[in-house]
Amino acid sequence: MQAALRALRLNTVELLRQPGLRRDVDVALAPADLDVTDERLVGDVVVALAAESTVDGIVVSGTVGVRWGDECRRCLAAVERRQAMEVNELYQDEVVDDDAFELGRDALDLSSTVRDAVVLALADPPPLCRDDCAGICPVCGADRNLATCGCDTVVRDDRWAALEQLDLEAPDDLN
Numbered sequence: 001m002q003a004a005l006r007a008l009r010l011n012t013v014e015l016l017r018q019p020g021l022r023r024d025v026d027v028a029l030a031p032a033d034l035d036v037t038d039e040r041l042v043g044d045v046v047v048a049l050a051a052e053s054t055v056d057g058i059v060v061s062g063t064v065g066v067r068w069g070d071e072c073r074r075c076l077a078a079v080e081r082r083q084a085m086e087v088n089e090l091y092q093d094e095v096v097d098d099d100a101f102e103l104g105r106d107a108l109d110l111s112s113t114v115r116d117a118v119v120l121a122l123a124d125p126p127p128l129c130r131d132d133c134a135g136i137c138p139v140c141g142a143d144r145n146l147a148t149c150g151c152d153t154v155v156r157d158d159r160w161a162a163l164e165q166l167d168l169e170a171p172d173d174l175n
């Protein structure tokens with residue numbers, strides 16, 4: 001097992017023996033180490049977690065930092081995204097809390113927790129390159145952030161035009 005992955009494995013015997021004990025898990029992992037093969041990922045996944053032994057079990061909290069390339073949903077420009085995914089999980093020897101996970105025998109392996117955070121970040125809907133992205137002209141395909149093409153892009157829908165006419169005629173029909 002690689003050193004980085006080994007850092008995600010905690011000795012729970014030691015932690016559970018002493019409530020209040022805390023172990024920091026600060027490690028950077030290549031996505032491939034986590035079995036995540038999304039080509040949008042850039043650089044390492046940065047794990048900054050702490051495992052704390054409490055009377056209820058072991059609480060794991062902190063962040064999993066992910067960086068990936070995406071496309072603006074309006075103009076398709078490349079956008080680099082960063083997100084620190086919050087982690088806050090409770091692991092118990094005997095699960096009594098509905099939201100808790102079961103502790104493994106002797107060791108707590110955080111790799112699936114980290115992997116889940118990465119996958120969740122990547123499932124985020126595509127962003128905008130900027131709040132006021134003007135998008136692509138539906139008529140000529142020009143990137144309207146870069147050029148003003150002058151196309152008439154007011155959306156007309158003939159069905160609505162027909163309805164407007166009906167509305168105008170309606171009062172006459174009633175009379």
Ligand SMILES: [Zn+2]
Nearest residue numbers: 072075129133
């Ligand atoms: Zn854009």
Ligand SMILES: [Zn+2]
Nearest residue numbers: 137140149151
């Ligand atoms: Zn245009």
